[in-house]
Structures are given as C-alpha cells and as structure tokens.
Amino acid sequence: MNFNCTNLLKLRTRSGYSQEYIADLLGIDHSCYNRLENNKRRLRIEDIPVLARAFGKSEPEILEELMGWIPAAPAPIPPAAEMTETLFLRVIREKDKVIEEKNRTIEFLSRMVQDPLPP
The missing domain is CATH 1.10.260.40 (lambda repressor-like DNA-binding domains)
Incomplete structure (x- = not known):
C-alpha cells in the first residue's frame, strides 16, 4: 500500500x-x-x-x-429506511401478483370469446 x-x-x-x-x-x-x-x-x-x-x-x-487515516465504517441503515425498503419490496411483489392475475383473466376471457360455451 x-x-x-x-x-x-x-x-x-x-x-x-x-x-x-x-x-x-x-x-x-x-x-x-x-x-x-x-x-x-x-x-x-x-x-x-x-x-x-x-x-x-x-x-x-x-x-x-x-x-492519520481511519477506514470509514459503513453507515447503518436506519430502521425507517429498512421499513420503507421492505414495504417497497412488498408493493412490488403485490404489483407483480396483480399483473399476473390480470393476465390470467385476460387469457380466460379471450378463450371464452373464441370458444363460447354451448347454450
């Protein structure tokens, strides 16, 4: 060094x-x-x-x-920031689930329109 x-x-x-x-x-x-x-x-x-x-x-x-040098210690993540990050990740996961469910619904409705049920 x-x-x-x-x-x-x-x-x-x-x-x-x-x-x-x-x-x-x-x-x-x-x-x-x-x-x-x-x-x-x-x-x-x-x-x-x-x-x-x-x-x-x-x-x-x-x-x-x-x-005359001290290596800087990494700053700890404040609890509020941790909670915000956790909440953000949960919202992202929920958003992905909603999009997936929406796509399944669209797919189901598309099949229903193409192949309607017999009367």
Missing part, C-alpha cells in the same frame, strides 16, 4: 523496539524495514495486522497512528 510511513519510526522508538525486531515480525530483512520507515518501500496490506499486534493496537488504530 502506498502510505506515508514516517510515523512508523516514531511508534517503534516510543515502544522501545528495534528495527530488527519489527523486521523479523514482518518477515523481512533489516534493510527492507529501514526503507519502509524512510518511505522508500511500500507497506503491504498484510503488514497491518502484524504491526497492530506488535504495538498492541487494533487495525484501525494502527492505521490512524501510522498514517
């Missing part, structure tokens, strides 16, 4: 960890980790959970700490 990782150095030193320790956790060598802290290497998405565990934070917290 293309994030600014300058704050990774601050977080690591504040926590008292060495570059070698965090590099081992991430499964990369020390020089790769150094390039990461100096924004010469990109942070991988799979590094986020490892860094979060290492620093005792949740994934959104580590993203906020490192990059």
Whole structure:
C-alpha cells in the first residue's frame, strides 16, 4: 500500500523496539524495514495486522497512528429506511401478483370469446 510511513519510526522508538525486531515480525530483512520507515518501500496490506499486534493496537488504530487515516465504517441503515425498503419490496411483489392475475383473466376471457360455451 502506498502510505506515508514516517510515523512508523516514531511508534517503534516510543515502544522501545528495534528495527530488527519489527523486521523479523514482518518477515523481512533489516534493510527492507529501514526503507519502509524512510518511505522508500511500500507497506503491504498484510503488514497491518502484524504491526497492530506488535504495538498492541487494533487495525484501525494502527492505521490512524501510522498514517492519520481511519477506514470509514459503513453507515447503518436506519430502521425507517429498512421499513420503507421492505414495504417497497412488498408493493412490488403485490404489483407483480396483480399483473399476473390480470393476465390470467385476460387469457380466460379471450378463450371464452373464441370458444363460447354451448347454450
């Protein structure tokens, strides 16, 4: 991922960890980790959970700490909107039933006109 990782150095030193320790956790060598802290290497998405565990934070917290970004949570659907959506779907289904019944009636009447019942 293309994030600014300058704050990774601050977080690591504040926590008292060495570059070698965090590099081992991430499964990369020390020089790769150094390039990461100096924004010469990109942070991988799979590094986020490892860094979060290492620093005792949740994934959104580590993203906020490192990059000043928090992923937006999807907004919950308000109950009134849910009810409106449910009602709308029921009306659509009922409309389809009415149209289907109308078509059957038209078909029946068409047959009656073509083949009237004997007297």
